[in-house]
Amino acid sequence: MTSTGSPAPYDEIADWYETEFLARRTRIGLGAADGDPLEIDRALAELLGTPPSDGAACLEIGCGTGVHAERVRALGWTPIGVDLSAGMLRHSRGRLPAARADAARLPFADGSLPAVLAAMVHTDMPDYPAVVREAARVLRPGGLFVHIGVHPCFCGGFADRGDAEAVVIRPGYRDGHWTTASWSADGVRARVGATHLPLPALLAAPLAAGLALTAATEGGTPTPSMLAFAARRQSREAQ
Template sequence: MTETPTKLANLSASWEAEARQWIQWARAPGHDSYWRFHRDQFLRLLPPPGRQTLDIGCGEGRLARDLKQLGHRIIGVDSSPSLVTAARESDPSMDVRLADACALPLDDACTDLAVAFMSLQDIDEMPAAIREAARVLQPGGRLCLAIVHPINSAGKFEEATADAQFVIKGDYLHAFRYADAVERNGLAITFNSQHRPLEHYFLALEEAGFLVEALREPALPDHCIIVGPGRRWQRIPYFLHLRAVRP
């Protein structure tokens, strides 16, 4: 499977440029969805700790640190030198490697669990990253991933009201780059990502030999609704979670 090439700076370089802002954003407890609900919803999809857990696109390491606390033996990989440095500094005992997700510095069949938490939409060659995940997983090993739900990256609500219409004005069925500039509680960051339809992800999983075991479409939980307009996000999923097995 191939995707439309882009002349923009690659996503890895874009995230390295935002590394300082991301470290501040990611490490502010309670600041974003990770702390309020997203992490816990994702963890329900994971099998228990086993032989070894690979965190693909580990960033500054917040999920890797949480997984380690839960008993996982972690190897983290990321292509951003600044984020790898931050992850190592936060826990020098953790194995964090500077590497491309499409060329993992790991042996074949060396791990039983790979997680890609909110990273695949930020990788230019997503199908190659999924093939690499399949290569390093032992038979029966699992890949658990979370991405921005493609319906979310394709469209938007027309206004900030509980009953606002959600509209896709562009092209859902083809990949395209997008950038979301967000400011909240004095912190600002631009998220650079690639929209892909669901078919692109499922074709990549199919071609890498994965079988999908579970799929979830998390919406905003009740406890996260502060004012009524936020309920619009209980009608459209924020994210997509998926667990697949390498037979």
């Protein structure tokens, strides 16, 4: 787990995640090898973009094994990370410098970072709005927060994605809840569960944290499986 709570579930699956799950994602067309079908790379390029100065730090919260570090580095940022799971962090060595820490209690000073990234992790966090508030705290004025995650409207225990051409949405979307229900028994969610936030609650999180939404995008076909947005901490003059 990558925020408040026990890290045990991710510690238990860390080796499987690194050696089997990531390799299978590539084989079945969910990795960079087949052209970024979830459009995570595109969202990073569009929303995170290039840094204000070469090599500026971008903190990834819930960085896990560091699978996004190479993409962040290619944009000109210096990726750093935090995660609660020591097992996942063990596999991040060599990908980015990272520390074991709770995303809701970041070991960084107020206003100290130019960018914070949350990539495909918000469903792992029991109180994601608290995590976003903490991200806003450590951002410097004008700093950028980028969220990339599974699409709240089309992914979750209520969404049957067993047929890639026809996602079936069942009752339960509006109920914020934790569940291990998943269309695939071979994925992460069936092993560690997921916390669901409906779209309004997800978009309200950066606004409540004092961030200003600046851009958004979706990815995946034929029904979007990814939703991403960018938000900035307002400068002192704008507050």
